Amino acid sequence: xxxxxxxxxxxxxxxxxxxxxxxxxxxxxxxxxxxxxxxxxxxxxxxxxxxxxxxxxxxxxxxxxxxxxxxxxxxxxxxxxxxxxxxxxxxxxxxxxxxxxxxxxxxxxxxxxxxxxxxxxxxxxxxxxxxxxxxxxxxxxxxxxxxxxxxxxxxxxxxxxxxxxxxxxxxxxxxxxxxxxxxxxxxxxxxxxxxxxxxxxxxxxxxxxxxxxxxxxxxxxxxxxxxxx
Amino acid sequence: xxxxxxxxxxxxxxxxxxxxxxxxxxxxxxxxxxxxxxxxxxxxxxxxxxxxxxxxxxxxxxxxxxxxxxxxxxxxxxxxxxxxxxxxxxxxxxxxxxxxxxxxxxxxxxxxxxxxxxxxxxxxxxxxxxxxxxxxxxxxxxxxxxxxxxxxxxxxxxxxxxxxxxxxxxxxxxxxxxxxxxxxxxxxxxxxxxxxxxxxxxxxxxxxxxxxxxxxxxxxxxxxxxxxxxxxxxxxxxxxxxxxxxxxxxxxxxxxxxxxxxxxxxxxxxxxxxxxxxxxxxxxxxxxxxxxxxxxxxxxxxxxxxxxxxxxxxxxxxxxxxxxxxxxxxxxxxxxxxxxxxxxxxxxxxxxxxxxxxxxxxxxxxxxxxxxxxxxx
Numbered sequence: 156x157x158x159x160x161x162x163x164x165x166x167x168x169x170x171x172x173x174x175x176x177x178x179x180x181x182x183x184x185x186x187x188x189x190x191x192x193x194x195x196x197x198x199x200x201x202x203x204x205x206x207x208x209x210x211x212x213x214x215x216x217x218x219x220x221x222x223x224x225x226x227x228x229x230x231x232x233x234x235x236x237x238x239x240x241x242x243x244x245x246x247x248x249x250x251x252x253x254x255x256x257x258x259x260x261x262x263x264x265x266x267x268x269x270x271x272x273x274x275x276x277x278x279x280x281x282x283x284x285x286x287x288x289x290x291x292x293x294x295x296x297x298x299x300x301x302x303x304x305x306x307x308x309x310x311x312x313x314x315x316x317x318x319x320x321x322x323x324x325x326x327x328x329x330x331x332x333x334x335x336x337x338x339x340x341x342x343x344x345x346x347x348x349x350x351x352x353x354x355x356x357x358x359x360x361x362x363x364x365x366x367x368x369x370x371x372x373x374x375x376x377x378x379x380x381x382x383x384x
Numbered sequence: 385x386x387x388x389x390x391x392x393x394x395x396x397x398x399x400x401x402x403x404x405x406x407x408x409x410x411x412x413x414x415x416x417x418x419x420x421x422x423x424x425x426x427x428x429x430x431x432x433x434x435x436x437x438x439x440x441x442x443x444x445x446x447x448x449x450x451x452x453x454x455x456x457x458x459x460x461x462x463x464x465x466x467x468x469x470x471x472x473x474x475x476x477x478x479x480x481x482x483x484x485x486x487x488x489x490x491x492x493x494x495x496x497x498x499x500x501x502x503x504x505x506x507x508x509x510x511x512x513x514x515x516x517x518x519x520x521x522x523x524x525x526x527x528x529x530x531x532x533x534x535x536x537x538x539x540x541x542x543x544x545x546x547x548x549x550x551x552x553x554x555x556x557x558x559x560x561x562x563x564x565x566x567x568x569x570x571x572x573x574x575x576x577x578x579x580x581x582x583x584x585x586x587x588x589x590x591x592x593x594x595x596x597x598x599x600x601x602x603x604x605x606x607x608x609x610x611x612x613x614x615x616x617x618x619x620x621x622x623x624x625x626x627x628x629x630x631x632x633x634x635x636x637x638x639x640x641x642x643x644x645x646x647x648x649x650x651x652x653x654x655x656x657x658x659x660x661x662x663x664x665x666x667x668x669x670x671x672x673x674x675x676x677x678x679x680x681x682x683x684x685x686x687x688x689x690x691x692x693x694x695x696x697x698x699x700x701x702x703x704x705x706x707x708x709x710x711x712x713x714x715x716x717x718x719x720x721x722x723x724x725x726x727x728x729x730x731x732x733x734x735x736x737x738x739x740x741x742x743x744x745x746x747x748x749x750x751x752x753x754x755x756x757x758x759x760x761x
Contacts, residue, residue: 211670212755237672248667248758252397253389260389262671274388290387313672 159220160187160317160349161208166217168203173215177203180217183367187316190343190350194360195369201353202321204369208351209242209319210235237265241310241318243339245325247302249294255281255305256290262312280308284338300331307338317349318342324359336362395684398657406689409653413693414700416639416646417734421701423635425726426708429718431628433557438583438618440504440554444599446621447474447582447606447613459577461610465584468609470602472587475499476579478569482540484562488529491561492540494569500585505558510534510549515565519548525559525715540564541572560715584615643737646693650741654686658749665749666757675750682746683739690738694731701730 163183169176177200185191193201206212207219210232219226226235236242241262249258259277268276281290284304294302303323310318320339324332336359343350352359360366399406438446447465449457465474478494495501497515505521511534513519520540522532527550532538536547545564553559570576584606589598599617606615622628658665665678673681702722708714 206755209670211758212753233669233672233674235672236670237674240672242670244758248663248670250664250667252401253394254387256387257389257394261394261668264389264391264394265668265672265674265677270388270390278387309671 158186159184160189160222161185162218162220162223163204163208164218164220166204166207166219167215168200168207168212169215178207178214181369185349185351187349188343188347189365190340190363191352191365191367192360192363193351193353193367193369194355194357197355199369201369205319205321205351205353209240209317211242233265237262238313239315239317241313241315243303243306243310243318243320243323245322247294247299247306247326249302249305249309251294254291254293255286255297255301258294258305259308259312262309266313276312277308280311281305284308298331299326299328300334303327303331303335304338307335307342311342315348317351320350320352322353322355324354324356332356332359391681392684392688395681395688398661398681399685399688402657405653405656409649409689410693410696412649413646413690413734413737414696416642416737417694417697417730418700418704419642419697420639420733421698421726421730422704422708423639424632424729425701425705425722426714426718427628427631427635428723428726429556429705429709429721430631431623432721432723433555433718434625434628435619435622436555437504437553437557438622440558441501441583442503442585443501443583443618444586445584445602445606445615445617447584447610447615448580448621449613456575457579457581457613459579461579461613462582464609465582465606468602468605470586470598470605471584473500473585474582475501476566476582477501478566478573478575478578478580480569480573480580482562484526484530484538484540488526490526491557492569493561493563494566494579495563496566501583504554505551508550508552510547513548513563513565516567517565518543518545518568519565520545521549521551521563522547523559523561523563524550524552525556526562529560529715538562543572556709556715556718643733647737647741650686650689650693650738651745653689654682654742654745655748657685658682658745661749662752662757662760665752666754666760669752669754669757678752679746679750682749683742686738686742686746687735688738690734690736690741691731693738694734697734698727698730 163181166178166181168178181204193204195201207214210226213227221230221235221239224230226232250261253261256274256277259280260273263273278290281287284307286301286304286308289297289301297305318339323339324335327335339350339352342348354360459476462474462476465471475496480492481489482492483489497512502512508524513521520538530538532547534547534549538545538547570578586602589595603615607613668678705718705722708718
């Protein structure tokens with residue numbers, strides 16, 4: 156395996172003043188360009204792990220290292236999210252007041268891009284997602300599959316190295332699910348991006364070269380990420 | 385179709401999503417700024433007209449007692465005043481406010497028939513009044529309101545006066561005023577031998593002495609010769625008299641209350657907006673927006689509200705000033721001019737009001753945890 160892009164050391168996350176422990180000492184290493192799926196039963200902490208990998212939250216203890224530097228300490232979380240990570244959510248989380256092409260530009264407002272380049276890049280990404288005919292629609296005028304394609308384009312806006320998808324097919328029918336996963340895997344291969352997908356669907360979980368299954372972490376003293384297959 | 389998303393455009397879209405609430409908030413701040421422009425514009429216009437009145441008559445100094453409308457200065461002071469080496473002319477005057485009809489009140493001046501202040505008036509018809517006669521002259525604005533012409537009779541406090549002339553004055557204060565012989569004014573108020581002030585024209589400043597130094601020297605000379613009296617430069621008399629100060633205080637007091645209400649309106653809108661958009665703020669944080677940028681977005685929205693409300697408010701205030709300058713009750717003290725400084729102040733205050741109102745909601749929005757915000761229903 157090549158050098159670790161992301162490394163998780165003894166990661167713990169608890170809520171409600173320690174009464175709820177979502178993660179208890181997870182160790183994990185993900186190489187640059189890897190495609191990894193994370194699955195597990197509801198409440199196993201898989202979404203929490205993804206949030207910590209994406210710098211959306213900070214661990215109660217332990218570390219997430221990006222290229223060997225600790226997130227939140229050596230690396231500013233806002234900068235990390237803006238430049239290194241693209242998020243895709245189950246509920247799409249598009250901004251309702253913005254058209255599709257404007258939604259894709261929203262992450263670019265967080266970094267330095269001139270207005271013309273922002274629009275040009277957003278248009279190109281939406282074209283790549285097969286959405287060139289829906290550039291000016293608002294989210295409520297799009298189908299679920301179309302919304303997720305806009306969300307993928309948005310996740311790619313700042314050309315991140317890591318794509319994090321939390322149940323990306325959770326709100327889609329089987330046809331759209333297959334299409335979205337095909338797109339994500341295609342992006343991973345074509346761009347050499349690291350793709351980490353949290354899913355509860357076994358078929359998707361097992362389709363990845365590396366599948367991590369979180370075991371009932373809440374009931375064990377030490378919940379280890381265990382690569383399967 | 386526009387495809388570029390700008391920061392300001394994004395802020396505007398956030399405001400425009402709740403059109404009715406935004407419009408109502410705009411109305412609130414517009415009324416506050418309208419009140420500011422109308423009231424402060426009114427009081428400044430009042431001050432400006434005082435200054436114009438002094439400047440048009442060429443008065444350099446007003447010799448007064450401590451209070452503005454106090455008519456208890458001895459008329460004989462004029463003899464001492466005229467004897468001073470810096471004084472060219474000194475003329476006594478009485479100033480009062482009078483109800484001429486149920487609807488029309490006006491400033492009433494008592495002048496001597498030979499007062500130099502007549503030089504600033506242009507007679508449209510008729511002639512000056514004569515000392516000792518029950519005659520008056522009317523400013524053209526007041527004559528129009530009262531529908532009087534030379535030869536008509538005007539009742540003042542139950543006494544009949546003949547209108548001897550109609551004039552056009554150098555300021556709205558004069559155009560809307562009635563001027564009587566000083567002795568008739570004294571008789572009406574049972575103030576024989578008493579005056580409100582002496583208006584003084586100075587001799588030209590000697591070579592080598594600046595006008596400012598000369599004015600100060602003349603002031604000191606008058607006050608030394610007439611203990612207990614004040615020699616006030618015309619500009620100071622215009623801005624520092626009790627009527628103008630009272631108008632300023634009332635204008636700022638009322639405007640401040642209106643502005644406070646406007647600020648609370650914007651604050652309420654921004655608090656609601658941030659609460660409703662908690663998840664969206666979480667999305668922006670997930671997309672890499674820093675806290676400072678979220679704060680800037682919310683403050684920009686508040687400032688846009690303030691600025692837009694300010695523009696509307698200026699239109700409201702300017703319309704109010706135009707109306708006041710046309711009404712017979714207020715035309716004599718308000719001109720329709722609109723100073724640019726007031727416009728800049730109104731816009732500045734409106735934007736500042738927006739920023740103050742948006743500060744707490746912006747801070748709250750900026751400090752939301754991305755994960756908590758994304759979970760918000």
